[in-house]
Amino acid sequence: MFQVSRLAILGGDGVQLLLNVENLVKRYAAGKSFGSREFLAALDGVSLSIQIATTLALVGESGSGKSTLALCVACLERPTSGSIWFDGRDVAALSEKQQRAVRPQIQLVFQDPSSSLNSRLTALEIVAEPLIIQRRFDKQARSKRACALLERVGISAKKAGSRPDEFSGGQRQRLAIARALALEPKLLILDEALSALDCSVQAQIANLLLELQFSLGLTYLFITHDFAMAAHLADEIAVMDHGRIVELGAAEKLLRSPEHEATRCLLAATPRFRGTANLPEGL
Numbered sequence: 476m477f478q479v480s481r482l483a484i485l486g487g488d489g490v491q492l493l494l495n496v497e498n499l500v501k502r503y504a505a506g507k508s509f510g511s512r513e514f515l516a517a518l519d520g521v522s523l524s525i526q527i528a529t530t531l532a533l534v535g536e537s538g539s540g541k542s543t544l545a546l547c548v549a550c551l552e553r554p555t556s557g558s559i560w561f562d563g564r565d566v567a568a569l570s571e572k573q574q575r576a577v578r579p580q581i582q583l584v585f586q587d588p589s590s591s592l593n594s595r596l597t598a599l600e601i602v603a604e605p606l607i608i609q610r611r612f613d614k615q616a617r618s619k620r621a622c623a624l625l626e627r628v629g630i631s632a633k634k635a636g637s638r639p640d641e642f643s644g645g646q647r648q649r650l651a652i653a654r655a656l657a658l659e660p661k662l663l664i665l666d667e668a669l670s671a672l673d674c675s676v677q678a679q680i681a682n683l684l685l686e687l688q689f690s691l692g693l694t695y696l697f698i699t700h701d702f703a704m705a706a707h708l709a710d711e712i713a714v715m716d717h718g719r720i721v722e723l724g725a726a727e728k729l730l731r732s733p734e735h736e737a738t739r740c741l742l743a744a745t746p747r748f749r750g751t752a753n754l755p756e757g758l
């Protein structure tokens with residue numbers, strides 16, 4: 476039986492949380508020094524939560540631990556300690572077999588779809604593959620659902636027989652999103668999913684994400700370096716620095732009056748927000 480915690484489902488003010496990460500630690504072995512093993516804390520006591528059908532943007536400099544958090548939440552890495560309450564269950568405490576049942580509900584989309592999309596498969600096969608692995612529907616129903624998903628993300632069913640290298644970068648990312656949606660996840664983790672795209676294509680896919688969230692009630696963990704995109708998509712923003720969340724709050728407030736120096740430094744690198752960064756003299 477799964478553990479159920481009402482505290483994990485309801486936030487302090489009674490809001491419904493889909494994800495509630497508590498004091499998460501992930502240490503990696505980082506070699507040996509004077510004969511004793513050294514560890515690097517990629518996550519050093521991370522706590523955050525996301526309300527159902529909202530977006531939390533996770534921003535932080537390279538190496539701050541964003542992808543490590545994504546992998547732990549998606550049950551692809553085991554945290555060293557802490558809890559990951561998802562939809563009322565602490566997935567960090569589940570066995571491998573129990574996690575397999577949860578994984579379809581949490582899908583990841585990465586920056587480079589070329590590496591995650593099988594180049595030998597057609598668009599239709601790519602989107603239908605998760606359904607085959609999970610033994611959902613018969614062949615005909617799978618194809619129908621895959622075609623509908625392609626259309627849903629803006630790829631014509633006429634292109635269902637094309638392979639990834641016949642699509643543009645933006646279309647490949649749409650394909651990756653369609654595949655991620657195949658198993659009807661509740662949480663979509665987008666790890667720099669727009670970062671490799673041109674500005675205009677980024678904006679189109681961001682709008683697609685907003686439309687999908689509105690129509691399907693999806694919850695997003697949106698990992699980015701780009702505060703402008705975070706401002707466009709997120710309800711809340713969390714800033715990570717050296718494995719910790721150093722600032723978390725409503726997107727508009729955090730962008731208007733950042734408090735932590737790490738947030739101000741990151742904002743200063745975004746031309747649109749440089750004025751609000753209020754950097755100390757010399758930075």
Ligand SMILES: Nc1ncnc2c1ncn2[C@@H]1O[C@H](COP(=O)(O)OP(=O)(O)OP(=O)(O)O)[C@@H](O)[C@H]1O
Pocket residue numbers: 503504515516517535536537538539540541542543544
């Ligand atoms: N499998 C691993 N083994 C050892 N160290 C790792 C491993 N994965 C990540 N790390 C280390 O953990 C820290 C956090 O890495 P992570 O990839 O989570 O950062 P990030 O914020 O996603 O960075 P980026 O913005 O560059 O993607 C880094 O110091 C990284 O070198």
Ligand SMILES: [Mg+2]
Pocket residue numbers: 541542543666
């Ligand atoms: Mg990363």
